[in-house]
Amino acid sequence: MGHTSTTSSVTRAWKARLQEALAEAQGDRSAGTWTTHVGFYALATLGAAPRVRHVVHRGFVQDSTTLVTTTDVRAPKAHEIHAHPAVELAWWIAPAKLQVRRSLMQFRIAGQASIVPHAAHAWRAATSEPAWDAERARVWHALSPGLQDTFRGAPPGTPLAEAASAASPEEDASRIPTSEVDVLDLAQMKRTIYRQDASRWTATEVTP
Numbered sequence: 220m221g222h223t224s225t226t227s228s229v230t231r232a233w234k235a236r237l238q239e240a241l242a243e244a245q246g247d248r249s250a251g252t253w254t255t256h257v258g259f260y261a262l263a264t265l266g267a268a269p270r271v272r273h274v275v276h277r278g279f280v281q282d283s284t285t286l287v288t289t290t291d292v293r294a295p296k297a298h299e300i301h302a303h304p305a306v307e308l309a310w311w312i313a314p315a316k317l318q319v320r321r322s323l324m325q326f327r328i329a330g331q332a333s334i335v336p337h338a339a340h341a342w343r344a345a346t347s348e349p350a351w352d353a354e355r356a357r358v359w360h361a362l363s364p365g366l367q368d369t370f371r372g373a374p375p376g377t378p379l380a381e382a383a384s385a386a387s388p389e390e391d392a393s394r395i396p397t398s399e400v401d402v403l404d405l406a407q408m409k410r411t412i413y414r415q416d417a418s419r420w421t422a423t424e425v426t427p
Contacts, residue, residue, distance in 0.1 A: 232422060233326070233400040233413040234284050240312045240324040260310035260326075262288070264299040272296065274393075276310075277358050284415075286328070286395040289358055292336050293374035297393070301342060304331040306395060323405035330397040403427060 244257045263271040277287040290297050300306065310326040335351045336342045359367070373381070400413040410427045413420055
């Protein structure tokens with residue numbers, strides 16, 4: 220039988236656990252415990268068939284539980300998210316070296332994603348809040364020049380023979396407001412499911 224908690228301390232508790240797991244997994248580069256894969260999670264979307272790919276974690280929207288990543292608005296995943304906003308991501312977080320694996324964490328996070336395109340894009344009507352201009356700028360300026368250049372080329376998936384004539388710069392942010400988070404701590408063999416109802420989060424301890 221699972222145990223459910225609805226106290227105020229539960230609110231956004233999973234976010235704190237995620238941030239602590241990331242900090243521990245990243246560790247001290249000089250000590251050789253750094254692992255680069257923790258900044259990526261597998262994002263599943265639904266198109267004609269289910270699709271999944273790894274994307275880069277670009278942080279949270281201020282102090283909320285909304286995650287941010289980046290995509291080219293011309294990419295298939297952007298169109299899948301626009302047509303079917305329900306998404307789920309899986310995030311495995313562990314230090315690189317076995318001897319320092321104090322934390323072995325899996326986060327499965329579900330939510331309703333949306334694309335935040337530039338102001339002139341037809342999809343922008345769904346995300347018209349002015350604050351998103353600042354958020355898009357924050358994400359864009361955090362990208363390396365080389366990565367920025369990829370958004371100025373041909374759409375993702377364009378045959379190389381056609382790429383030179385297909386360039387049209389598009390860079391956009393994707394936001395994922397979360398509604399359910401499944402946290403599996405393999406080091407402690409504990410599993411907790413967090414669910415949001417309106418502005419209230421609940422936590423239920425279940426079997427792994």
